[in-house]
Amino acid sequence: MSLESVTKTFGPVRAVDDLTLAIPRGQTVALLGPNGAGKSTTIGVLLGLVPPDSGRVSLFGAGPEQAVRRGRVGAMPQEGGLIPRVTVRELVSFVAGTYAAPPPVDQTLELARISDLAGRRVDKLSGGQGQRVRFAMALAGGPDLVVLDEPTAALDVEARREFWQSMRGLASRGTTILFSTHYLEEADEQADRVVVVDRGRVVADGSSAEIKRVVALTTVSVTAQGEVQWLATLPGVRHLEVTGDRVHLRSGDPDATVMALAEAGAVRDLEVTPADLEDAFMALTSKETV
Numbered sequence: 001m002s003l004e005s006v007t008k009t010f011g012p013v014r015a016v017d018d019l020t021l022a023i024p025r026g027q028t029v030a031l032l033g034p035n036g037a038g039k040s041t042t043i044g045v046l047l048g049l050v051p052p053d054s055g056r057v058s059l060f061g062a063g064p065e066q067a068v069r070r071g072r073v074g075a076m077p078q079e080g081g082l083i084p085r086v087t088v089r090e091l092v093s094f095v096a097g098t099y100a101a102p103p104p105v106d107q108t109l110e111l112a113r114i115s116d117l118a119g120r121r122v123d124k125l126s127g128g129q130g131q132r133v134r135f136a137m138a139l140a141g142g143p144d145l146v147v148l149d150e151p152t153a154a155l156d157v158e159a160r161r162e163f164w165q166s167m168r169g170l171a172s173r174g175t176t177i178l179f180s181t182h183y184l185e186e187a188d189e190q191a192d193r194v195v196v197v198d199r200g201r202v203v204a205d206g207s208s209a210e211i212k213r214v215v216a217l218t219t220v221s222v223t224a225q226g227e228v229q230w231l232a233t234l235p236g237v238r239h240l241e242v243t244g245d246r247v248h249l250r251s252g253d254p255d256a257t258v259m260a261l262a263e264a265g266a267v268r269d270l271e272v273t274p275a276d277l278e279d280a281f282m283a284l285t286s287k288e289t290v
């Protein structure tokens with residue numbers, strides 16, 4: 001699938017700003033970004049729910065409406081979306097029936113790991129179970145691409161773990177998956193590729209390891225008294241922060257920074273903390289560093 005130079009404005013707000021993204025078959029991609037970054041709008045454009053001001057969307061060689069109608073793209077309804085008083089099987093069968101050639105419902109239920117809930121009424125489910133039923137609705141047409149907008153936002157840790165288990169089953173069958181998330185560890189753990197968006201633009205795109213490397217600002221901390229600003233001039237140091245008598249140096253080349261500290265005899269209580277994705281994300285979406 002691909003989005004090419006897509007722009008969408010709402011009045012003065014550029015929700016999506018000249019965004020280009022191509023996802024090859026079988027990849028699991030996390031769309032990661034802060035509130036208002038444009039994730040939902042991007043997904044809306046991809047699914048044909050939000051008409052872009054300009055740019056092109058291509059899904060398996062077709063436009064979004066056609067691809068969705070053919071069952072090639074599955075999306076999860078947001079909260080709500082579950083008709084009360086019907087059973088899980090009835091609901092998933094109903095959705096499957098809207099497609100020309102859906103896979104057997106039992107197979108869909110199994111893939112979403114809700115076979116044991118088939119006879120339950122959908123208004124009697126826990127939050128995590130309801131979310132897996134929505135997931136089954138996304139799978140009902142046997143899609144090649146599944147698009148999930150913050151699928152685990154309302155789930156507790158256990159329900160989230162179960163949800164990702166079902167998702168991994170889907171990924172292992174070669175289905176392409178795009179999901180948006182606020183949870184950095186989710187992007188890190190679940191995705192082959194992380195696309196960071198901010199203010200409607202792609203600000204980083206790569207494996208989570210690559211993203212971390214781009215802004216791999218390791219923190220080198222030492223205890224120091226007196227004038228410490230000179231530490232900011234050491235090799236590799238991009239940013240200096242002082243809390244009490246601790247000096248935290250954010251470094252792009254921690255080896256060089258530590259060597260220079262050692263030469264200067266300033267290695268009291270040395271501590272080196274590698275960047276995690278959270279750090280990378282903060283650095284990418286704030287204008288403070290790099």
Ligand SMILES: Nc1ncnc2c1ncn2[C@@H]1O[C@H](COP(=O)(O)OP(=O)(O)OP(=O)(O)O)[C@@H](O)[C@H]1O
Nearest residue numbers: 010013014015033034035036037038039040041042
């Ligand atoms: N229908 C709309 N009308 C007006 N402004 C909108 C509309 N939809 C989105 N926006 C604005 O566009 C920007 C991007 O919103 P979007 O919901 O795509 O971001 P997001 O990354 O999904 O955020 P969140 O993580 O909070 O859901 C925001 O500034 C938002 O207020």
